[in-house]
Amino acid sequence: xxxxxxxxxxxxxxxxxxxxxxxxxxxxxxxxxxxxxxxxxxxxxxxxxxxxxxxxxxxxxxxxxxxxxxxxxxxxxxxxxxxxxxxxxxxxxxxxxxxxxxxxxxxxxxxxxxxxxxxxxxxxxxxxxxxxxxxxxxxxxxxxxxxxxxxxxxxxxxxxxxxxxxxxxxxxxxxxxxxxxxxxxxxxxxxxxxxxxxxxxxxxxxxxxxxxxxxxxxxxxxxxxxxxxxxxxxxxxxxxxxxxxxxxxxxxxxxxxxxxxxxxxxxxxxxxxxxxxxxxxxxxxxxxxxxxxxxxxxxxxxxxxxxxxxxxxxxxxxxxxxxxxxxxxxxxxxxxxxxxxxxxxxxxxxxxxxxxxxxxxxxxxxxxxxxxx
Amino acid sequence: xxxxxxxxxxxxxxxxxxxxxxxxxxxxxxxxxxxxxxxxxxxxxxxxxxxxxxxxxxxxxxxxxxxxxxxxxxxxxxxxxxxxxxxxxxxxxxxxxxxxxxxxxxxxxxxxxxxxxxxxxxxxxxxxxxxxxxxxxxxxxxxxxxxxxxxxxxxxxxxxxxxxxxxxxxxxxxxxxxxxxxxxxxxxxxxxxxxxxxxxxxxxxxxxxxxxxxxxxxxxxxxxxxxxxxxxxxxxxxxxxxxxxxxxxxxxxxxxxxxxx
Amino acid sequence: xxxxxxxxxxxxxxxxxxxxxxxxxxxxxxxxxxxxxxxxxxxxxxxxxxxxxxxxxxxxxxxxxx
Ligand code: SF4
Numbered sequence: 148x149x150x151x152x153x154x155x156x157x158x159x160x161x162x163x164x165x166x167x168x169x170x171x172x173x174x175x176x177x178x179x180x181x182x183x184x185x186x187x188x189x190x191x192x193x194x195x196x197x198x199x200x201x202x203x204x205x206x207x208x209x210x211x212x213x214x215x216x217x218x219x220x221x222x223x224x225x226x227x228x229x230x231x232x233x234x235x236x237x238x239x240x241x242x243x244x245x246x247x248x249x250x251x252x253x254x255x256x257x258x259x260x261x262x263x264x265x266x267x268x269x270x271x272x273x274x275x276x277x278x279x280x281x282x283x284x285x286x287x288x289x290x291x292x293x294x295x296x297x298x299x300x301x302x303x304x305x306x307x308x309x310x311x312x313x314x315x316x317x318x319x320x321x322x323x324x325x326x327x328x329x330x331x332x333x334x335x336x337x338x339x340x341x342x343x344x345x346x347x348x349x350x351x352x353x354x355x356x357x358x359x360x361x362x363x364x365x366x367x368x369x370x371x372x373x374x375x376x377x378x379x380x381x382x383x384x385x386x387x388x389x390x391x392x393x394x395x396x397x398x399x400x401x402x403x404x405x406x407x408x409x410x411x412x413x414x415x416x417x418x419x420x421x422x423x424x425x426x427x428x429x430x431x432x433x434x435x436x437x438x439x440x441x442x443x444x445x446x447x448x449x450x451x452x453x454x455x456x457x458x459x460x461x462x463x464x465x466x467x468x469x470x471x472x473x474x475x476x477x478x479x480x481x482x483x484x485x486x487x488x489x490x491x492x493x494x495x496x497x498x499x500x501x502x503x504x505x506x507x508x509x510x511x512x513x514x515x516x517x518x519x520x
Numbered sequence: 521x522x523x524x525x526x527x528x529x530x531x532x533x534x535x536x537x538x539x540x541x542x543x544x545x546x547x548x549x550x551x552x553x554x555x556x557x558x559x560x561x562x563x564x565x566x567x568x569x570x571x572x573x574x575x576x577x578x579x580x581x582x583x584x585x586x587x588x589x590x591x592x593x594x595x596x597x598x599x600x601x602x603x604x605x606x607x608x609x610x611x612x613x614x615x616x617x618x619x620x621x622x623x624x625x626x627x628x629x630x631x632x633x634x635x636x637x638x639x640x641x642x643x644x645x646x647x648x649x650x651x652x653x654x655x656x657x658x659x660x661x662x663x664x665x666x667x668x669x670x671x672x673x674x675x676x677x678x679x680x681x682x683x684x685x686x687x688x689x690x691x692x693x694x695x696x697x698x699x700x701x702x703x704x705x706x707x708x709x710x711x712x713x714x715x716x717x718x719x720x721x722x723x724x725x726x727x728x729x730x731x732x733x734x735x736x737x738x739x740x741x742x743x744x745x746x747x748x749x750x751x752x753x754x755x756x757x758x759x760x761x762x763x764x765x766x767x768x769x770x771x772x773x774x775x776x777x778x779x780x781x
Numbered sequence: 782x783x784x785x786x787x788x789x790x791x792x793x794x795x796x797x798x799x800x801x802x803x804x805x806x807x808x809x810x811x812x813x814x815x816x817x818x819x820x821x822x823x824x825x826x827x828x829x830x831x832x833x834x835x836x837x838x839x840x841x842x843x844x845x846x847x
Contacts, residue, residue, distance in 0.1 A: 177692075181754065194774060196773035196774065196776055197773060199773065199774045199776055200773045200774060203774055332658075369762055387693070388693070388695045389695070391658050391693055408777075416781040417779045417780055417781050418779050418781060421776070445778055445780070446778060446779070446780070448778065449776070449779065450778075451779025453774060
């Protein structure tokens with residue numbers, strides 16, 4: 148099992164980096180974990196343009212002038228957990244709802260008509276309302292209409308992931324939120340999610356089940372983002388060694404100060420976020436990097452081609468929000484309100500081809516025996 | 521320290537015992553190399569010349585025997601040799617070689633994988649000799665190989681690490697130790713493999729046929745130590761740029777003014 | 782009676798054991814492993830292993846190798 152080094156140790160590691168370490172890291176063909184520590188350090192800040200240049204070149208070389216687009220589909224905002232930072236947290240007074248299978252299918256068809264071929268099914272953590280049976284049934288209904296079905300739901304057991312994989316789910320996103328154990332305990336107030344280690348082990352269970360892609364990430368704004376970046380990279384490195392057949396992606400959800408919402412404990416600026424994205428791209432040339440609609444249009448446009456490979460678009464974070472645009476009960480407020488066509492146009496204007504899928508499930512062969520441990 | 525299948529080795533140089541002029545010379549060379557792991561082959565006793573006995577020459581309390589399956593042309597032959605080797609040596613350790621082409625002695629990936637799967641089931645600690653194919657290395661690792669031994673260049677060619685790009689990928693990806701085998705013709709080749717991050721190298725011909733094998737063994741020992749030390753110290757990679765603070769070649773630094781805070 | 786040892790025909794006395802054969806060849810049994818008709822025989826069993834007319838014996842040991 149993967150274990151995270153002590154956060155203070157990670158911070159020390161980063162802080163000790165010198166400007167020479169940063170320059171050396173920028174010169175390297177393969178940025179290793181020590182180089183990454185330097186690139187995440189405050190000393191690297193003034194090299195942000197150089198980091199962007201390298202990140203951009205690597206991303207172009209590996210992914211070409213192509214950006215993938217996807218949309219989240221919120222199925223349920225019920226949640227049995229209490230997470231201090233989340234709009235769905237059990238204590239919050241919001242209108243709660245779980246879409247029926249028919250409603251969910253309807254929402255999906257709206258996205259389908261808008262041109263999406265990759266959707267991300269999202270729920271809170273309420274296994275009774277939206278459990279494996281529900282997800283399996285929905286996946287079976289949707290699998291033929293979409294090229295890729297990802298899920299971002301409560302952590303499951305390997306056998307459950309296997310069931311969903313057979314039903315057509317191709318990817319699993321499960322974010323540790325923070326790798327800092329102390330802060331993790333502090334913001335996870337009640338519910339199963341309080342178990343740090345079970346959550347940490349979840350990407351491995353999903354990968355072992357044969358999922359094509361695993362998404363990991365930290366909720367930026369909870370703990371020191373530099374150490375968070377290093378912990379993420381260590382997790383990624385470990386996962387890659389265990390599951391060489393699996394693709395990996397990293398998300399960068401960032402908490403922003405907003406009236407009436409949870410205030411970030413350790414605010415992360417756009418500049419910080421950029422440094423983190425560039426550094427991770429230098430560290431891992433193949434990892435998918437996601438930039439969601441939490442970020443604003445200006446920032447998302449600026450980042451095109453510099454590192455991220457996948458954007459969400461036209462997102463609504465409340466269940467039923469695509470058929471009823473004014474619905475309440477969102478998870479977080481969106482920073483980029485453009486629809487799919489507008490995001491596509493922005494990509495095209497920058498010379499990038501918006502793609503709606505990168506794999507067809509029809510090609511999938513379900514041979515679990517040949518998978519790595 | 522290098523650990524393979526739970527056994528620790530303080531030396532990262534493995535030495536092959538073939539092609540020496542005499543057992544005595546081999547023994548002295550192995551000693552000078554500091555190696556704790558030597559490969560040996562199984563052969564029919566030559567009834568006309570029965571007195572050359574390698575088991576007696578080496579002190580097995582200090583040196584691990586790694587029997588190989590050299591000569592095997594397919595999985596079945598390799599498995600047969602492996603079983604004989606286990607009985608003869610009293611060790612489960614095995615360097616698996618399956619070489620159907622007698623000209624190049626390049627290893628057969630398909631039968632190597634097949635034999636590895638079987639031998640692991642039979643309780644062997646298998647170190648397969650392979651072409652520098654990263655996916656094969658991973659498949660073997662998944663099949664339970666204790667290490668992988670990619671070749672630097674075809675055996676006996678002394679060309680060094682011609683497969684560097686592939687070997688680098690193997691080193692980057694593998695969970696098991698990577699021992700670069702074959703093609704290492706000079707201490708500088710061994711140092712290069714170690715600088716790249718290989719866990720160990722296996723050298724035979726270059727020592728055995730040197731003018732003074734014992735001194736050459738010492739030279740390899742020093743090269744392997746130096747290469748490992750350099751790897752651990754963090755080697756600066758050669759760069760086309762004069763300095764990272766200058767913009768990338770052929771590319772302007774992007775405009776980052778869109779970033780607001 | 783006749784056996785084949787390492788590919789060569791050899792005459793051995795009736796009621797010979799594998800060990801007798803090894804000694805007659807002036808080999809050190811400690812360093813050997815044998816196959817009789819394709820079956821592995823470990824060194825401690827050499828004395829028990831009686832030879833029959835027509836047996837195919839392989840005597841194998843380690844040599845230098847890379
Ligand atoms: S973060 Fe997830 S588990 Fe926590 S309250 Fe929100 S939906 Fe529930």
